[in-house]
Amino acid sequence: MSDNQPNSRYVALKMCLNVIEHGRSLSQTLAEGLAQFSDRRERAFTQNLVLGTLRWQERLAAIRAHLLKKPLKAKDEDVNQLILIGLYQILYMDTPEHAAVSETVTLTQKLKKPWAKALVNGVLRNFLRDAETIQAEVDLKPAYKFSHPQWFTKAMRKAYPDDWQAILTANNEPAPLSLRVNTHFQPLETFKAALEAEGVACQTHPYSPAALVLEQALDITQLPTYDDGGFSVQDIAAQQAAYILNPQPNERVLDACAAPGGKTTHLLELANNQLDLLALEKEPERIERLSENLHRLQLDAEVDVGDASQPDDWWNGTRFDKILLDAPCSATGIIRRHPDIKWHRTMEDIEALVETQSDILRALWQTLKPGGRLLYSTCSVMPQENGLQMEAFLAETADAKEIPIEREWGFKQDLPGKQILPGSEGMDGFYYCLLEKSE
Numbered sequence: 001m002s003d004n005q006p007n008s009r010y011v012a013l014k015m016c017l018n019v020i021e022h023g024r025s026l027s028q029t030l031a032e033g034l035a036q037f038s039d040r041r042e043r044a045f046t047q048n049l050v051l052g053t054l055r056w057q058e059r060l061a062a063i064r065a066h067l068l069k070k071p072l073k074a075k076d077e078d079v080n081q082l083i084l085i086g087l088y089q090i091l092y093m094d095t096p097e098h099a100a101v102s103e104t105v106t107l108t109q110k111l112k113k114p115w116a117k118a119l120v121n122g123v124l125r126n127f128l129r130d131a132e133t134i135q136a137e138v139d140l141k142p143a144y145k146f147s148h149p150q151w152f153t154k155a156m157r158k159a160y161p162d163d164w165q166a167i168l169t170a171n172n173e174p175a176p177l178s179l180r181v182n183t184h185f186q187p188l189e190t191f192k193a194a195l196e197a198e199g200v201a202c203q204t205h206p207y208s209p210a211a212l213v214l215e216q217a218l219d220i221t222q223l224p225t226y227d228d229g230g231f232s233v234q235d236i237a238a239q240q241a242a243y244i245l246n247p248q249p250n251e252r253v254l255d256a257c258a259a260p261g262g263k264t265t266h267l268l269e270l271a272n273n274q275l276d277l278l279a280l281e282k283e284p285e286r287i288e289r290l291s292e293n294l295h296r297l298q299l300d301a302e303v304d305v306g307d308a309s310q311p312d313d314w315w316n317g318t319r320f321d322k323i324l325l326d327a328p329c330s331a332t333g334i335i336r337r338h339p340d341i342k343w344h345r346t347m348e349d350i351e352a353l354v355e356t357q358s359d360i361l362r363a364l365w366q367t368l369k370p371g372g373r374l375l376y377s378t379c380s381v382m383p384q385e386n387g388l389q390m391e392a393f394l395a396e397t398a399d400a401k402e403i404p405i406e407r408e409w410g411f412k413q414d415l416p417g418k419q420i421l422p423g424s425e426g427m428d429g430f431y432y433c434l435l436e437k438s439e
């Protein structure tokens with residue numbers, strides 16, 4: 001370890017506690033925690049340890065329960081998480097077993113809980129003695145084997161009887177880093193050659209003509225043309241929105257839930273920056289990122305703070321040719337990027353979100369021109385937020401009809417719209433349904 005670097009396992013422990021005990025978001029916690037490291041390898045090790053311990057939290061906790069005589073008190077969640085950090089290193093990292101145990105046990109000093117030293121040491125060593133048997137027993141329960149909350153495991157089994165295991169497995173894998181080249185600014189081939197000249201390996205993707213998938217994660221702000229707006233970071237699944245809505249120059253377009261602007265900027269790029277586009281966002285603090293992205297990519301849109309379900313507050317009465325409703329959702333399609341979603345989301349959240357989505361959808365429908373199109377999307381895999389939501393809307397809305405999305409991708413289901421399952425062709429989990437309003 002280099003001098004002056006904080007103890008990576010201790011920083012990882014604090015980050016896990018922030019997420020699990022204090023309910024903070026992983027992205028925010030990671031950004032703050034990793035900023036303490038100047039050494040790239042230490043930073044990568046710590047990030048891997050935190051993401052992995054959170055990904056495998058349910059399974060590791062079941063193993064811990066197997067090894068403890070009785071559960072620890074709520075005030076000892078730090079010791080609980082420390083045991084998981086030790087188990088994660090033993091099971092999933094190439095840290096030698098003796099180092100994983102001794103480094104983890106040493107941290108009990110920092111917790112100022114001397115009693116925990118023998119306990120953590122005993123638990124980890126007992127696990128090593130009987131690792132195969134303990135894992136076999138724990139893995140009898142699918143929620144533990146695939147390390148997801150019970151309610152979510154059940155929901156996936158019900159919705160995707162043949163694919164739930166693949167979904168849960170994909171959720172525990174690291175996600176690739178995909179870029180969307182601003183083809184309004186530079187041809188994809190030019191950018192690909194510039195990356196390769198700098199030793200950055202990348203691949204095109206069959207489902208997006210603007211996509212490059214990087215083989216290794218890196219600091220994208222250091223790549224050529226970043227400051228000039230030559231590209232954005234965006235998953236291939238999210239890149240489908242602009243292609244499906246297919247904006248044409250001079251159309252009046254609403255991006256109703258726009259921040260941080262990944263899809264707003266793609267819509268503008270596709271129409272050569274010639275749209276009359278209103279980018280609406282409810283959260284004022286998220287508007288800044290949206291404006292920064294528009295500025296960096298040299299694109300123009302009207303940006304407004306407003307609640308999409310209350311058009312009277314922001315709509316000037318001129319109807320839109322096209323609307324993108326990238327709805328607030330459970331984000332259960334992007335668990336691989338945000339494993340904390342598993343611990344923060346509940347079934348009650350899903351019910352509340354379904355209502356919010358439906359309110360927004362109904363309100364926005366009034367602002368769409370006859371003959372206009374609305375694309376509804378989520379990064380969720382819950383049918384209630386997706387196909388069932390659209391089925392209900394189509395049933396109650398006489399002037400709405402579904403326009404089939406003719407694309408090679410997508411999971412075939414007996415509901416409106418198209419669902420992309422997490423990990424399919426390397427993509428995030430996403431849902432799209434395209435509607436048209438009758439003339």
Ligand SMILES: C[S@@+](CC[C@H](N)C(=O)[O-])C[C@H]1O[C@@H](n2cnc3c(N)ncnc32)[C@H](O)[C@@H]1O
Pocket residue numbers: 238256257258259260261262263264280281282283286306307308309326327328329360
């Ligand atoms: C899925 S994110 C949008 C991502 C964005 N379309 C992109 O591609 O970068 C949903 C956004 O909707 C915003 N939001 C939530 N409820 C809203 C509402 N009622 N009206 C407008 N925006 C809302 C959230 O703050 C969040 O920024």
